[in-house]
Amino acid sequence: MGDVRVRLGGNYRKLYLSTAVSNIGDGMASIAYPWLATAITRNPLLIALVVAAQRLPWLVFTLPAGVITDRVDRKKAMVAMDSLRFVFTLLIAVAVFTQQDVLPKPDAVQSVVGTRTGLYLLLLVATVLLGSAEVLRDNAGQTFMPSIVAPEHLERANGRMWSIETVANTFIGPPLGSLLLVTAFSVPFFVDAGSFFAAAALVAAIPGTFRVTRPEAESSEPRPSWTVELKEGFRWLWSHPLLRSMAIILGFMNLASNLSGAVFLLFSQDVLGVTPLTFTLMGFGFAFGAIVGGYAAPWMSRRFGSGTCLAITLAAGGVMELLVGLSWSWPMVAVVVAIGTLLGSTWNVITVSLRQTIIPAHLLGRVNSVYRFFAWGMIPIGALLGGLVVLVSSRFVSHEMSLRMVWFVDAGIHAVLFLVGRRVLTTERLESARAAAVAAAVVETGVGS
Secondary structure, three states, rough: OOHHHHHHHHHHHHHHHHHHHHHHHHHHHHHHHHHHHHHHHOOHHHHHHHHHHHHHHHHHHHHHHHHHHHHHHHHHHHHHHHHHHHHHHHHHHHHHHHHHOOOOHHHHHHHOOOOOHHHHHHHHHHHHHHHHHHHHHHHHHHHHHHHHHOHHHHHHHHHHHHHHHHHHHHHHHHHHHHHHHHHHHHHHHHHHHHHHHHHHHHOOOOOOOEEEEOHHHOOOOOOOOHHHHHHHHHHHHHOHHHHHHHHHHHHHHHHHHHHHOOOOOOHHHHOOOOHHHHHHHHHHHHHHHHHHHHHHHHHHHHHHHHHHHHHHHHHHHHHHHHHHOOOHHHHHHHHHHHHHHHHHHHHHHHHHHHHHHOOHHHHHHHHHHHHHHHOHHHHHHHHHHHHHHHHHHHOOOOHHHHHHHHHHHHHHHHHHHHHHHHOOOOHHHHHHHHHHHHHHHHHHHOOOO
16 A cells, blocks of 8 residues: 555645545535525426536537646646636525525425526526536546656556545535535535635645646647647547547437436435435445445456446446336435446546546647547536426326436437447457557657667
8 A cells, every 4th residue: 555655646645635625515515406406496307407507518618628728737727726616606605595594495395386596597507607617627637647647557546536536425425415404505505615625725735837848849839729729639539539439439328327317316306205315325325336446447457358347337337227217216226326336437447547548648638628528518418308308208108207218218328339339449449549659658758768
């Protein structure tokens, strides 16, 4: 353990702690935000629209964020975005505080009739602003990691980072959020704001500057326009068949998952009969799977092959979604989704580490943002489609069956993705791309010559 600490380094530990602190706040928000939405309206399309608004910036702001990431100091960008998230969340907390006397109790939201339009619109705008800051912060964070961790340790570093995100986000944050939510609707938002402030301070404590250096052949030339730089990142990704396929497949995975994810809270409340406490307990199952997956991903990749692990994730996704759609109890859903999140964590660790290894440093921000444009830009589309599926199907089937319907559609899309992914995302292709990138980096830096 001591050897691992030395290799990952003190800068990594500051980033690790920053991630832990901010994700505790996010874990509280994961309970507070959806519960607030269901206390404002019971309309499934309006609730799905909140989820879509949170992820809309991944569709419209991801590409410019990539150019910004490659032009500025990545550490400063992370600090600035966490500071903005502190301000935005604090404003939400104050707004909710002024309204909490007229909101229903968290365990009585089924009694809500109509929509509190003013508070709903404020929630919608706030989620867009927070999502925009998140886009730049996350892109800077992923491109920042290779600056403080050696390439051969990226899978371990990303695995541990993913695990602490999960522990904080689902094991620590939600129970704390549930307790605070029972106290007052506004309290989790105030604490979440404080977590962003602490996260910004921890990243700011990392010494050094982290502005990317342009290649020597280009350094004497005037900096190209944003459009030219953005096209360069797009061309690089599109000309790389493996990353292009991976981005498109992940995009449809996210679309499918958010068909069901957008109305998951309504499904949990109206079909599984959860309360804030049991919803949190169900989240423990999700967390356990993600923690195990984060730590097991490097071993699984070596043992079974990276491509095989990705194929298993796609196949299991279809089976898990089908089982959830057929479930009637929250403990059953907790177990099923725990397995799904374990494999989902494996996908994230393998693919993020691969991108950090094979994309050139001076292009990492832009190419990563183009990748996430395809992969994450589908999330708001999936969320809106999920709300529409429930709304339309409820005209022909019961309310309960309409909430189950999105899981069956989700399962069907995952089945198709497995058939495609098993053919194009093979271990041989993944490891060949990784080896070629490492060899090119050695030649460029002269290491070992």
